[in-house]
Amino acid sequence: MNGRFGWKGGTPANVLITGARVVDPRENLDQQMDVLVADGIITQIAAAGSITAGDSTITVQDAGSILMPAFTDPHIHLRTPGQEHKETIASGTMAAAAGGYCLVIAMPNTTPVIDGPDLLRGILARANETAVIPMAQTGAITRDLAGTELTEMATMMDTGAAGFTDDGIAVRDAGVLRRALRYQAVAGGVIALHEEDTALSMGAPINEGVVSARLGLRGQPGSAESTMIARDCALARMENAAIHIQHVSTYESVEVIRREKAQGTRVTAEASPHHLLLTEEACSTLDSRAKMNPPLRTEVDRNAVIAGLVDGTLDCVATDHAPHSDDEKSQPFEDAPFGTTGLETSFAVLYDELVTPGLIELGVLVERMTSGCVPFGFEPPTVAVGEPANLALFDTRAEWTAGETGWVSMSSNSCFTGRAMSGRISLTLAGGVIVHTAEANR
Ligand SMILES: [Zn+2]
Numbered sequence: 422m423n424g425r426f427g428w429k430g431g432t433p434a435n436v437l438i439t440g441a442r443v444v445d446p447r448e449n450l451d452q453q454m455d456v457l458v459a460d461g462i463i464t465q466i467a468a469a470g471s472i473t474a475g476d477s478t479i480t481v482q483d484a485g486s487i488l489m490p491a492f493t494d495p496h497i498h499l500r501t502p503g504q505e506h507k508e509t510i511a512s513g514t515m516a517a518a519a520g521g522y523c524l525v526i527a528m529p530n531t532t533p534v535i536d537g538p539d540l541l542r543g544i545l546a547r548a549n550e551t552a553v554i555p556m557a558q559t560g561a562i563t564r565d566l567a568g569t570e571l572t573e574m575a576t577m578m579d580t581g582a583a584g585f586t587d588d589g590i591a592v593r594d595a596g597v598l599r600r601a602l603r604y605q606a607v608a609g610g611v612i613a614l615h616e617e618d619t620a621l622s623m624g625a626p627i628n629e630g631v632v633s634a635r636l637g638l639r640g641q642p643g644s645a646e647s648t649m650i651a652r653d654c655a656l657a658r659m660e661n662a663a664i665h666i667q668h669v670s671t672y673e674s675v676e677v678i679r680r681e682k683a684q685g686t687r688v689t690a691e692a693s694p695h696h697l698l699l700t701e702e703a704c705s706t707l708d709s710r711a712k713m714n715p716p717l718r719t720e721v722d723r724n725a726v727i728a729g730l731v732d733g734t735l736d737c738v739a740t741d742h743a744p745h746s747d748d749e750k751s752q753p754f755e756d757a758p759f760g761t762t763g764l765e766t767s768f769a770v771l772y773d774e775l776v777t778p779g780l781i782e783l784g785v786l787v788e789r790m791t792s793g794c795v796p797f798g799f800e801p802p803t804v805a806v807g808e809p810a811n812l813a814l815f816d817t818r819a820e821w822t823a824g825e826t827g828w829v830s831m832s833s834n835s836c837f838t839g840r841a842m843s844g845r846i847s848l849t850l851a852g853g854v855i856v857h858t859a860e861a862n863r
């Protein structure tokens with residue numbers, strides 16, 4: 422994966438974490454262990470209390486914590502270039518470190534759009550100067566996201582693109598998407614799709630349902646998403662191409678993907694914490710932090726997204742971290758931009774509301790939090806001897822209220838603001854470097 426991400430790096434860590442519950446489903450690990458990191462590499466994993474470290478090693482004694490492979494997020498929005506008042510590579514990757522991430526994949530809908538090798542090279546160079554954790558960058562499928570002319574996908578892959586997406590909008594023209602899928606056979610790179618038939622959604626600010634009716638707002642029907650997913654799976658099957666469905670939000674969408682996977686279609690998919698935990702009712706008070714695209718749906722949809730994540734129909738968790746300034750988000754609900762931030766709260770909120778009540782097993786959630794990089798051709802991190810230390814330590818005793826003392830992200834538009842949570846990331850290592858500590862939590 423060399424050359425396919427940018428990162429400023431740092432000093433390789435020497436750290437011993439003793440007595441934590443080590444959970445890594447890929448390594449069949451779920452027990453109290455000691456884990457020793459020397460020069461940034463995991464060098465020993467042994468029974469709790471059995472490893473002693475030298476003077477130069479930081480020791481973290483933590484029987485009340487869970488130690489996991491650090492997370493990877495296949496879908497975030499940094500605002501470089503063009504909208505650095507909302508987020509920069511530095512602030513966004515620092516927010517990711519605070520959330521326990523060791524790799525994030527950024528979307529290309531910046532200003533200008535990252536639709537050519539020179540812009541891509543510039544972003545990766547910037548990441549090499551300022552990214553706190555490794556950051557990969559997708560390129561656009563079509564020039565300027567206009568949906569008509571394909572980008573130089575092969576050249577962008579050579580330059581280090583993580584894959585391709587027009588996220589923010591769907592590829593409306595099926596013929597254009599078919600050409601992109603054919604081009605994939607030569608260029609490589611998964612094609613990630615924001616699925617929305619705008620002839621049905623009409624850009625409406627909220628789900629079409631009881632809440633939109635009550636508020637007198639236009640709504641997006643769930644079929645705006647599921648019909649496009651069905652179309653695009655059919656195209657992928659026809660061309661034997663790999664597609665990744667972004668932010669799946671409806672019951673029907675999960676059903677379509679489950680069916681397509683059973684038929685052997687090369688499709689992967691992601692679910693976002695807000696679609697897993699919130700419904701359209703969160704829009705009742707016209708709080709624009711609950712305005713995102715696809716919109717929050719119904720309880721039936723939410724339960725289907727959870728079931729899809731549990732059974733693997735949905736492969737991974739993606740935050741769709743979308744920072745916006747207070748000025749933009751304080752506009753009237755209909756005018757405010759779509760999107761919520763999410764990197765700093767994702768694991769904590771999912772642990773609290775899905776793992777603790779028994780809706781998903783911890784090991785399954787860890788798998789889904791770490792595997793988002795896989796469709797984009799990156800190896801998922803593991804807790805294994807000889808591997809670089811990509812580790813997230815989660816203090817189950819930490820009680821905190823999201824956003825109460827501010828955010829690491831430059832933006833504060835989190836739909837989970839004000840939520841009380843039990844458990845917080847207290848240490849993150851990415852690529853063998855300590856990138857976040859409990860002291861930085863505020
Ligand atoms: Zn999207």
Ligand SMILES: [Zn+2]
Nearest residue numbers: 528588589741
């Ligand atoms: Zn997005």
